[in-house]
Amino acid sequence: MVEYILEMRDITKVFPGVKALDKVNLKVRKGEIHALVGENGAGKSTLMNVLSGVYPYGTYSGSIFFEGKECTFKGIKDSEKAGIAIIHQELALVPSLSIGENIFLGNERAKKWLINWNQTNVQAVKLMKKVGLKENPVTLVKDIGVGKQQLVEIAKALAKNVKLLILDEPTAALNEEDSENLLNLLLELKKEGITSILISHKLNEVLEVADSITILRDGRVVETLDKYKDDVSEDRIIKGMVGRELTNRFPERTPKIGEVIFEVKNWTVYHPLIEGRKVIKDVSIEVRRGEIVGIYGLMGSGRTEFAMSVFGKSYGKNISGRIIKNGRELIINSVRQAIENGLAYVTEDRKSAGLILMDDIKRNISLASLGSISKNMVVDENREIYVAEEYRKKLNIKCSSVLQRTGNLSGGNQQKVLLSKWIFSKPDILILDEPTRGIDVGAKYEIYKIINSLADEGKAVILISSELPEILGMCDRVYVMNEGRIVGELGREEATQESIMKCIMQSIKEVV
């Protein structure tokens, strides 16, 4: 007889116009790690919000049993009391408070109104040890990295005697090392009897730690797989998620590579705030017409800083080095000059640095090239709509019309708007920084197709990514970056997971 800690039965949740969840059944065994996978908009977050009381009892139909008792949560407080804690993608920590204060936020170690600081810090250390966080409890949260902040969140949940831990995309913002640590921690907690629900896009992680996997699609459960009974593979999960066989995750392309069009030579950049610290050290790269060149590096390797400093000195100071296009040296001191010289940079952070979410699609698409749709500084608004319509069709942006707010679009469609904006600026060299971050499998494929067609038009594409399969599947040539340096250059044939990691490992050894 298997014991279920959680049973959600026939959960249906309707938003105006959409059925977000349709008779979803979810059973989680006590002490397991249960993964919840599905494309964006499949209903994962909605389901977890129902569970944690964000959508209170009565706003959905169906029933929830936690530890055998039926639950009628009216808010997060109720579910926390029952022992359910949810850790969202966007961390709910107060940056200007200490680790200890954050761990016991809303749950203070106090006598009446007076906080007992000794107890706070002593107990914080205990919890921090449990999650493997080696820091002083009085350190401010803003002074530790994202990976450690994630651990603080988990410690915070443990402080509330959590029985079921829900993690929503916990590793999305972490580098590989921190991700590995976090997954190990989940396994540790499992040994102590804590059940977890893991929501993740990263299927390799899911396969690594999960005991069972529930696949959601369009608000329905496709199937629940048991690692010990079923034949679980990445392909099977993807098939379940997208509802069709994805035979190839990367579209086919026969590269037509021309002459060298763009070169950056001896590029060195200093940190904008910390005096004397080099962020980019003597980097040289070249790109050919029609070529997709990858820059692979872990977080903090300097890839984004490199791209942004090349793009009109948007990052860093005391920048030195040369930029050469078609054999002619360019002087680029501002973003405007970079755009005028045929450069485009698609940021990794589309929400905070790429799009104006409150504005509609057409205004976002035209923003970087207003000059081309205006006369005497007056914008031709009809032309603007016309152009936006063109890209909507070309890139298959799913929206009610080009007057829809970009903030209301899904991640994949937002990314397409951002790509449209930069394609419309008619660049010769496109730098794409993590173009598929946080996007589901189906939309990723479409983005890849767009990237391929850009290269086929004879543009040079620089693809920055921290996802190895993406780099291997898409690029004709790969630069490996680490610690602000290029530590390897590999052609399509030589580039494998092993050879790339070898470059990074070797460079670390050299430094030591």
Next chain:
Amino acid sequence: MQHVRDIFKNNIRQYAMFIALIVITIFFQVLTDGKLLLPMNVTNLVLQNSYVLILAIGMTLCILTGGNIDLSVGSVCAFIGAVAGTLIINMKMDAGLAIVICLLVGIAIGVWQGFWIAYLRIPAFIVTLAGMLMFRGLTIAMLKGLTLSPFPEKFQQISAGFIPDAFKGLGINLNITAFIVGIIISVIYVIFAIKKRAEEKRYGFEVIAMPLFIAKIILVVAGINLFAYWLAAYKGLPIILVLIGILVFVYSFFTTKTVPGRYIYAMGGNEKAAKLSGINTNRVLFFTYVNMAFLAAVAGIVFTARLNAASPQAGMNFELDAIAACFIGGASAYGGIGTVTGSIIGALVMGVLNNGMSIMGVGSDMQMIIKGFVLLVAVAFDVLSKNRARA
């Protein structure tokens, strides 16, 4: 139809405020036994609120850049009044030349404040709070604490004058010039509306149905001509109304149709994204504050002319009226959302409330309470309706 629906969705707040303005007007029209909309009072309403209307235009741009406000405009108005008084009354300078100098002083003030705000990135709130104190102090110092009066007739005409009627001799009791201007504006409006529709059709866009289109045109034309009639029935077109009309038209056009106007919205919407799109956001912010101080100078001249005096206490709380007008008119406190026409409607809502309550004999204490409450309700409506749209 989705296209048209999205347009409506994006502007729902403005329509709501416009309807609110009409409802409030009708409300007071009934309560004041029809005194509110008497031709004389309508003219008065415009004159009374002229300074708020002018300041609200500039304030809209500041708020658009990211919720920045300018607290110094009231003091700048007073300071410009003091400059005008000193030049014209004490130094007997020609009014025209004095006005030009006043406008240049306004621009200089804008350069000063804009430099701190845009290039050193001191929060606008603090720079203009400092400006509010400094320019009030300078005003008092310049006037030595006294009120300068009276100004020559020519200068007063800015606020008190009317466009002379070219057809006075015909013995009609109406101001024909005002009528003709109304008709000309209507014709221009109709031509533009038809052209715009034709162009949209040429691009193959959805357009609103013909009957609806005609109804809209009739409504707007009727509105313009009714207003023109009201003015004609009193003394005709006030000079100040012409000035405000031009300013509203120019700034509306600037913000909605031009590239620099678009930059202001983009900056307020997401400054990082704007920068990465090649927009020099420092320059945009700088320009916005230079412009604000320039318009504050215009408002200062208008107000001084209306008061016929340069007083150390002039312009008190003007900044708050202008800011309130913008927020009532739908501007977002975080920037990136808002329109010049919205703020004008916001200013008119406040103006009608003021005027209507004054006619009814409501005390200024009650007036303040009610105005504060209206501001709160208008913004709350905005926030709540947005929350609902998101859920």
